[in-house]
Amino acid sequence: MKGFNILISILLTIAVKSAFAQSQNVSITSPDKRLALNISATGKKLAYAIHSRNTAIIKASAMGLIVDNIDLGDNAQITGPAVLSTIKEDYAILGNHNIAYNYANEAEIPVAASGQKFSIIVRVYNDGVAFRYTLPVNAKRINGERTSWSLPDDVTKIAWADFSQSYEGLNYVTTVEKIPEEKTIMSPITFQANGYYVSIAEADCEKFSDMALVRNGNTLTADFPFAKNGWEIKPANTQMQLNGMYHGKPVSPWRTTLVARSMNELVNSDFITNLCPSPAAGSDFSWVKPGRALWQWWSVGSPKYEEQRKWYDAAAKLKWEYYLIDDGWRDWKQPGKDQWMLLKEVIDYGKAIGVKSLVWADSKEFRKAPERRAYLKRIKAAGASGIKIDFIPDATDEIMQWYAETMQDCADLKLLLNFHGSVKPTGLRRTYPNDITREAIRGNEYHMTRYDRVMPPQHDVTLPFTRFLAGPADFTSVILNPKELESTKFTWPHEFAQAIVYLSPITHFADQYQYYLDNPMFDLFQQVPTTWDETKVLPCTTMGDVVAFARRKGDTWWIGVMNGGDEREIKIPLDFLKKKTEATLIYDGVNNTSVDRRKQTVTNRDVLTIKLRPSGGFVAKM
Known part of the structure; x- marks a missing residue:
């Protein structure tokens, strides 16, 4: 060749x-x-x-x-x-x-x-x-x-x-x-x-x-x-790949x-x-594992030390791989124990029940190389599988090099990496697959009652054609709390569809755990993947109006549909199916915080007709 x-x-x-x-x-x-x-x-x-x-x-x-x-x-x-x-x-x-x-x-x-x-x-x-x-x-x-x-x-x-x-x-x-x-x-x-x-x-x-x-x-x-x-x-640093x-x-x-x-x-x-470099010769990124993550900050604010075991237990019940310890852990104190000792305690508990930990950090803790390596080593020593780095300065030439250096340091320590308050990706997750997701998106942190923030429905159905074309994004999907969904009336199927349509190899689910445990879609939350073997954009999709993806993992297909602000009827041909199968179908319910769940045998000759509420959605597993 x-x-x-x-x-x-x-x-x-x-x-x-x-x-x-x-x-x-x-x-x-x-x-x-x-x-x-x-x-x-x-x-x-x-x-x-x-x-x-x-x-x-x-x-x-x-x-x-x-x-x-x-x-x-x-x-x-x-x-x-x-x-x-x-x-x-x-x-x-x-x-x-x-x-x-x-x-x-x-x-x-x-x-x-x-x-x-x-x-x-x-x-x-x-x-x-x-x-x-x-x-x-x-x-x-x-x-x-x-x-x-x-x-x-x-x-x-x-x-x-x-x-x-x-x-x-x-x-x-x-x-x-x-x-x-x-x-x-x-x-x-x-x-x-x-x-x-x-x-x-x-x-x-x-x-x-x-x-x-x-x-x-x-x-x-x-x-x-x-x-x-x-x-x-500035002169190139020949010790760096990027x-x-x-x-x-x-x-x-x-x-x-x-x-x-x-x-x-x-x-x-x-x-x-x-267009980006392949990983350095001899690199091994087999330790990079995708998965679902529970976290506390969006729903209830800073994580409290005494509540952490409940959150890990909930992640285990959901069969989710990760729990994110967000901003607030650095204020933990107990007699004779500082925040680092307490951090290790909760991470150890997670390991004992099969849930890995991700830890939030402020970038100001380590803008320079020696401090960065020392801090990251401490996070690794506490037993964390990854780090979420927030509040990153403007994306100047120097800060772009800081991103590259941080990817390398985390790769050396086998830490997954999630940049928040960050610049868009430019494909360098190919070089460093541990750069597994990042924010750089107006996600569900902009749909929160405690900050009087409301998201318009068109935004959701535009993102797949803007920010997501640059790479995975940590949108922090799937709000279920009825109070939080009162303003725009996003439906539960619309919210669940975010986890299917929005690519994030580690997907952080936004809400308080009880809303997932008690939900009629609980079993589907236990099963939904975060990476895919095949993706099809369905023909009813139009930019800014409605988005419908069919995604395959192994021999299972998932469909996620998100509607914009207008009521509409769509049709989904199931011609991608290889054989007759039983499908679980989740339609909009009688109101935005309920679902119409059905079982139906389907074949590749079938066409689903779906009526979508404004800000509505649809989910299927087959």
């Missing part, structure tokens, strides 16, 4: 040389020849465009970094033929399915601009296009970026999110014109046009500040909201455009993780 790849690279290089000899234009196509990226320096302005066959996906758009006050997209020239290669591999993943396939054509294109030499590295997949910039030799400062995405004229709807330091803004589905101009919005954003679903984001962000977007007319442009004045380029280098050269993150012909392709894409 290696020799075959070399032959393909030679042939592709010959083809690009021919194109280069004729103009300042390079075109790279996907392995299936459907998707094409065109990069040009016509008129000495760097630009790119993306087409799928004869359909414009992204119209001609600006490229370039601003480095040492020089715009590398201006006064530019492609200086030689592209060097091409192919990528073909697969790897295990905890996600919408269990194997990811990484097939792409890659090219490095040499460029000069205002006396500065650099390269554009591109990859074209069957389901997306990405490019990144190498930095000129002796570059000292990143001042900004010109990369933009010029949208096609006939975008029918676009999903986007408000600016938020920790990605906790509301998500919307609107027309392009409804996005505020000249104001930062958070990626990923996803639009629908010409029969395609297209999502814009970034991948493999290691040493750059986090990228957001700004709209100007029909164009979205890269924005660094946490580094408005740029940042100094040090901002690619093939020995300092680079920007990938600028990504996911292109899907259906919602099913969109949701199932591994495009973002494919």
Whole structure:
């Protein structure tokens, strides 16, 4: 296979040389020849465009970094033929399915601009296009970026999110014109046009500040909201795997455009993780185990030491793998015992009954490397399986390196990792699978009576096409307390469907344990998985209106449906079933905190007709 790849690279290089000899234009196509990226320096302005066959996906758009006050997209020239290669591999993943396939054509294109030499590295997949910039030799400062995405004229709807330091803004589905101009919005954003679903984001962000977007007319442009004045380029730490280098050269993150012909392709894409490095040679992440977690903070506030055994006992009854000891444990005191001794006591109790522990921490405890390693070692010594790190500063270049260093330290100590109050993921869970979930989402912490917070129904049915396209999210799903559901009238099936639709390899269930133990869906709570072997986005799904996923684990299918704010009727074909089976069906009940539970024998010829209340839902196991 290696020799075959070399032959393909030679042939592709010959083809690009021919194109280069004729103009300042390079075109790279996907392995299936459907998707094409065109990069040009016509008129000495760097630009790119993306087409799928004869359909414009992204119209001609600006490229370039601003480095040492020089715009590398201006006064530019492609200086030689592209060097091409192919990528073909697969790897295990905890996600919408269990194997990811990484097939792409890659090219490095040499460029000069205002006396500065650099390269554009591109990859074209069957389901997306990405490019990144190498930095000129002796570059000292990143001042900004010109990369933009010029949208096609006939975008029918676009999903986007408000600016938020920790990605906790509301998500919307609107027309392009409804996005505020000249104001930062958070990626990923996803639009629908010409029969395609297209999502814009970034991948493999290691040493750059986090990228957001700004709209100007029909164009979205890269924005660094946490580094408005740029940042100094620091030498790479060669001891770290994630040090901002690619093939020995300092680079920007990938600028990504996911292109899907259906919602099913969109949701199932591994495009973002494919662009990230594989784990270091010899790494063993077999100890990374997904599961369900109970926790206390959302429902009743800070965990009290004397109540911890009841919470562990409840997790054991639910057959859930984890319990999270959240903010408040550091205030525990008993005669002759400090908080660390008490923490170990409750963790030991959990181990004795088969429940593993995750422990909350404030990032300010360990912003520097020596303090971080010492603190993490102490968490490990207490017997914890993982850590939830909260209150993380703005995602500057330095903080992005702090994320990478923390992933590495936790991997060395075999600690699972959940960043809260954090930046979005950019696919690096491929490199460090222990980075198992993170917040960076407006989750159920924004639907709480004690804070007078209420979530609108459209937000729930938009997230699968915005934040979740960047990676798993700790939404803290499944509210059952009737008082908490009084405002928006989310139904119990809608809430349970969150645990099926929203991917989080460790799923934290928000509510007080008694609401799960006493619920008519108790047996299903005991069984629902958090990672999947196969996922299908069902045809009734529309962005911002209703979301319906069928997911398979082993030979069992689960269906989760969440409705937006309008009553509707949907139909679900069961053509994915292999044989006749008995199904458990959970419909909206007579009110929002009841269910209509039925048993029914179904086959792959059946079609379920489901009437959904506003903010309603449906769950099935078959």
